[in-house]
Amino acid sequence: MASTPPTLLEPVVTGAARPAAPKPVRRRRTALVGWSFILPNFVGFAALTLIPIVATLGLAFMQWNSYSTPEWVGLDNFRRLWASETFWMALRNTAYYAVGHIPLTLVAALGFAVLLNRKLRGIGIFRTALFFPYITSLVAVAVVWNMLFSPDAGPVNQFLHAIGVSETPGWTTSTTWAMPAVIITSVWRDLGYYMVLYLAGLQTIPGELYEAAEVDGAGPWARFWHITVPSLRPTTFFVLIMLTISSFKVFDLVQVMTEGGPGRSTLVLSQLIYREGVREGRFGYSSAVALVLFVIVLLVTVVQFRVQQRGEK
Amino acid sequence: MSEQAPGRPASAVRQIFLYALLTVISLAVLVPFGWMLVSSVKLDAQVFTVPIQWIPQEFHWDNFTRIWSRVPLAKYLMNSLILSVTITALQVLTGSFAAYGFAKVRFPGRDALFLAYLATIAVPWQAYMVPQYIMMERLGLVDTRMSLILLQAFGAFGVFLMRQYYLTIPDELSEAARIDGLSEYGIWARVILPLSKPALASLALLTFVNTWNDYMGPFIYLTSNDLWTVQIGLRAFVGVFDAEYAMIMTGSVISVLPILVIFLLGQRYFVRGIATSGLK
DSSP: OOOSSSOTTTTOOOOOOOSSSHHHHHHHHHHHHHHHHHHHHHHHHHHIHHEEEEEEHTTTTEEEESSOEEEEEEETHHHHHHOOOOHHHHHHHHHHHHHHHHHHHHHHHHHHHHHHHOOOOTHHHHHHHHHHHSSOHHHHHHHHHHHHHHHTTTHHHHHHHHTTTTSSGGGGTTTTTTTHHHHHHHHHHHHHHHHHHHHEEEEESOOHHHHHHHHOOOOOHHHIIIIIIITTHHHHHHHHHHHHHHHHTTTTHHHHHHHTTTTTTOOHHHHHHHHIIISSSSSHHHHHHHHHHHHHHHHHHHHHHHHHHHHHO | OOOOOOOOOOHHHHHHHHHHHHHHHHHHHHHHHHHHHTTTTSSSHHHSOSSSOSSSSSTTTTTTHHHHHHHHHHHHHHHHHHHHHHEEEEEEEHHHHHHHHHHHHOOHHHHHHHHHHHHHHHHGGGHHHHHHHHHHTTTTOTTHHHHHHHHTTTTTHHHHHHHHHHHTTOOHHHHHHHHTTHHHHHHHHIIIIHTHHHHHHHHEEEEHHHHOOOOHHHHHHSSSGGGGOOOHHHHHHHHHHHHOHHHHHHHHHEEEEEEEEHHHHHHHHHHHHHHHHHHH
């Protein structure tokens, strides 16, 4: 298997040099064969992913609910969004989650990867331990953490008491502390996944770089900042994009832990889309929310792409 | 940071310190599971005690026998299994088949098509779930297993993962088989597939676990209790009997066990799959 993790963002590799151009008939045959391989997957993919994506673009500009016929209303949905307090609340909460989740997960994943990237007997056990939360059922995870965060006799608050915190937070029962509780749980759950990505990245850094730096008298800290961090730039870029996308579409964890509450204190955009689109049947309006979500993810990704490119020059 | 340059043995003290640090970190990360396990064999009243009882006074193993009559957990487990196996099989089959087209057959428009696949991976599902839902509703598929199977079996992810792997298989192999008179389908089945077992295992395991753990899909599409997966069933149980702490933890343990077993058996494939694709 390739030692460098090829990512989504690398250019499409076209393979080795091709033989001299084949005859038209053969070419048509090859095209047919090629398509026949792709078709079984493509039919499902086109019908259930491509078409719905395009449909969202159109629906966002229509007035349509379960019982009426679709009607073009231009920017009406977006005007309603703009005026909707719930929308802004959900947008703010989603941004809050992202701002907490992205840097914390990134730093934790990088830190643990650096710590675990060494040849040591039994190191695999530690990697497994840190990776395990990521593949456990989310419901079980959310349910356990809800209990751990229980305000009165929950283990988290007992621990805080033990280290001398007298005013312990109400966590998921408090409008201020519910989101931090969700963020802590999400960082704990996701760090193992990004750690694996970082471990793969670390393995591509040639050991000679470190040896040379050591000869030059660079300490561990300097080696980390001047060799590890710059060499990991492509991995970090990829991790950042994945984290951004996953943060903005967060749903499961919030839905199971807090259902968006208390009040609307943890309501996020994807819950709003679900509530408006699926539960209330306001297809047009919910598509407008979905479009906003998509545009935000796209913009953040493009900005990160630009920053990455500038850094490479 | 491979700090230990080759040939320079780390001092024993340093190594002991490192092991201690790693042990503390790993235990800290695993604490929630420990607490879950301990609570699952307690009485409700013993779950939240000050201080925490890390070793229960008495072990109520009967929680694990009583739960099957309290919650139709067997049915939920079965439903999860049906969905996960079907979706995994379809995803692996259509994914690896399409990947051959993208990696080994050259035809006009191929790379543009592949870009379309790639682009959709970056689009959050939430952005297009409403049109999907409308389609499923019109087709009368809401509240059927078929809806979830259709939605999740043809993902771009499988195509992407398998293609990345096929690209590492030298073209000379398929060229040689072509000269020997094998058709493209024969090359896929007899040359490429046998060589890509590790990638197939990665894809199968990742898809299985993702489907097993999925909450949002079943939450939106499956409304009748008879179709509920473990995740939905467990969540519903928590919603109704929120004070039966011990039983909730028992159910959680049972829902995690299959994943634990699969994970321990196929661990290296998970890690490789993620490192190859950089995606889940």
